[in-house]
C-alpha cells in the first residue's frame with residue numbers, strides 16, 4: 001500500500017471577500033484523475049457556509065495538481081461546494097462560470113491574470129520600518145538590492161512551487177510599493193485560469209507560512225501615497241486574435257463602457273479605495289479606454305494596436321476579486337449579443 005496526502009481546498013462563505021480553506025485526506029493509493037477522487041464534506045457553520053443545525057456541506061473535486069509543498073505523489077485538490085441535497089451552494093461562483101463558458105465556448109476566450117499582493121510582517125508591510133514609512137515610491141518597481149525589494153526569498157519559493165505544481169505561471173515582478181509583488185497566470189480558458197489563480201493564491205499563503213510571513217490581497221493595504229493592489233485581467237477571443245481583431249477589441253470596449261457598474265460590482269470589495277484616478281488607475285466613477293494608457297479602465301497594449309490584433313487589459317479588478325465572477329462578467333458583456 002502506498003498512501004498519499006490529498007489537500008482538499010475550497011473557497012469559504014466569508015463576505016465581502018471569501019477566503020481559502022483546506023484540509024487533508026489520506027488516500028490509500030495515488031490518484032491521477034479528478035474523477036477518481038472521492039467527494040468529501042465539511043462543517044459549513046465554521047466557514048460561514050451554513051447555520052449551526054444541519055451544517056454539512058459537500059466538497060466536489062474539480063481540479064487536481066501536484067502538491068509541490070509535500071512533493072511525491074501528493075496532490076492539491078480544488079473543490080466546488082455543494083449543499084447536502086446536491087444543489088449548488090450560494091458561495092460557489094465557479095458553477096455559474098461553468099455555464100457561461102459552455103454558452104460562449106465558440107468564442108474561444110483566453111484570460112491572463114496579473115495577481116498583485118502585499119507581504120506583511122505582523123501588522124506592517126514586509127521590510128517597512130517599525131515606525132514611520134520607507135522612502136517614497138519611485139525605485140521599488142522591478143528593483144534589485146536589499147534596500148529596494150523585500151521578500152524575494154518568499155516570492156522565488158512561491159514561483160518554484162507554482163511551476164512544480166504545473167500551473168501556467170508566466171512571470172513575477174516587484175511592484176511600486178515596497179513589499180508588494182505580482183505574479184501572472186495565463187493565457188488560459190476561463191475555468192482554467194480561475195482555478196489556477198485560486199491555487200496560486202493558496203500556494204502563496206502556504207509557502208509564506210514557512211517564512212513566518214503573511215500575504216494579503218487587500219486592494220489598498222496602506223493609506224496615502226502608496227499604490228494599491230490589483231488583478232489586471234487580460235482578455236481575448238478568437239476574433240480578437242485574428243487579423244483585423246482590433247475592431248473587435250474596440251467594439252468590446254464600447255460594450256464594456258455600458259456595463260461599468262455591473263463590472264465594478266464583482267471586481268472586489270473596497271476597490272473604491274484603490275481606483276482613485278491616481279497611482280496608475282482610472283477613477284471608479286469613470287470609464288475610459290485607450291492604447292498604452294495606464295490611467296484608463298481598459299488598456300489596449302501597444303503591441304495589439306501595432307499588430308491590429310491581440311487582447312485587451314481590464315485594469316479595474318482589485319487584487320481580492322473572485323476570478324470566477326470576473327471572467328463570467330467579461331464573457332457575458334463581450335460575447336453576449338446585445
Ligand code: ADP
Pocket residue numbers: 110111112113114170171184185186187232234235236241310311313
Ligand atoms: P503588464 O504589462 O500589464 O504588466 P504582464 O506581463 O504582467 O503585463 O501580464 C500580461 C498578461 O497578459 C499575462 O497574464 C498573459 O498571460 C496575458 N496574455 C498574453 N496574451 C494574451 C491573450 N492573447 N489573451 C489574453 N491574455 C493574454
Ligand code: MN
Pocket residue numbers: 114182
Ligand atoms: Mn503586470
Ligand code: MN
Pocket residue numbers: 114116175182
Ligand atoms: Mn502590476
Ligand code: MN
Pocket residue numbers: 114232313
Ligand atoms: Mn497590467
